[in-house]
Amino acid sequence: MVLQRVFRAVIMGPPGSGKGTVSGRIIKTFGLTHISSGDILRNNINAKTELGLLMKACIDQGQLLPDDVMARLILNDLRTLGNTSWLLDGFPRTILQAEALDNAYSVDSRLSSRWTHTASGRVYNIDFNPPKVPGLDDVTGEPLVQRDDDTPHTVTRRLKAYENQTEPVLEYYRSKGVLETFSGTETNQIWPHIESFLHRKLSIHSKKVA
Numbered sequence: 001m002v003l004q005r006v007f008r009a010v011i012m013g014p015p016g017s018g019k020g021t022v023s024g025r026i027i028k029t030f031g032l033t034h035i036s037s038g039d040i041l042r043n044n045i046n047a048k049t050e051l052g053l054l055m056k057a058c059i060d061q062g063q064l065l066p067d068d069v070m071a072r073l074i075l076n077d078l079r080t081l082g083n084t085s086w087l088l089d090g091f092p093r094t095i096l097q098a099e100a101l102d103n104a105y106s107v108d109s110r111l112s113s114r115w116t117h118t119a120s121g122r123v124y125n126i127d128f129n130p131p132k133v134p135g136l137d138d139v140t141g142e143p144l145v146q147r148d149d150d151t152p153h154t155v156t157r158r159l160k161a162y163e164n165q166t167e168p169v170l171e172y173y174r175s176k177g178v179l180e181t182f183s184g185t186e187t188n189q190i191w192p193h194i195e196s197f198l199h200r201k202l203s204i205h206s207k208k209v210a
């Protein structure tokens with residue numbers, strides 16, 4: 001008999017990198033529960049909850065919300081899931097958040113994405129092929145992603161927040177030996193690699209606890 005233990009993973013990547021699309025495919029293919037911090041916050045804003053009203057200005061300016069607020073919000077959500085396999089998207093975003101998560105759960109895998117968003121048909125990569133102005137299409141000057149918090153100014157802030165606050169989290173996970181990085185220029189090119197990695201990972205994972 002194969003005992004299926006829960007599988008817990010974190011997906012990371014710069015704003016507009018296609019994380020949302022890949023997360024969707026992962027949860028559909030592997031049946032993990034998707035926890036997206038951005039979606040939870042946007043739901044709070046739409047429902048005009050106290051948290052949503054309090055945090056909207058901060059989000060619209062492209063700033064990260066306080067670590068203690070985020071940690072409480074996400075860890076509470078994870079607690080209600082109990083013994084379910086999950087994929088965390090958008091959290092942790094800072095070393096402090098990563099430590100808060102580690103104190104509560106042992107995470108099995110961190111997937112880092114560096115593939116790029118192609119809404120305009122053009123391809124950028126923050127590391128080796130960045131747009132001339134961060135977050136803006138080179139030709140039209142338009143933002144690369146379209147959302148309430150996607151004004152050029154805010155996109156720049158979010159990309160800076162990723163570089164300054166979230167990239168150190170990648171190093172944190174790399175030093176723990178649990179980081180898996182996928183690079184490429186579009187989601188369809190990267191997806192097969194992620195899929196076969198997770199197939200391998202999940203089958204080893206269930207054999208180990210069989």
Ligand code: ATP
Nearest residue numbers: 014015016037038059063064065070090091093158
């Ligand atoms: P994309 O989803 O397109 O990759 P993104 O990652 O910049 O873009 P979200 O994850 O949707 O955006 O988050 C939107 C905003 O919500 C962030 O800019 C930030 O203000 C806030 N936020 C989301 N998650 C966190 C977090 N873990 N810590 C602090 N702030 C957060």
Ligand code: MG
Nearest residue numbers: 036038089090
């Ligand atoms: Mg997101």
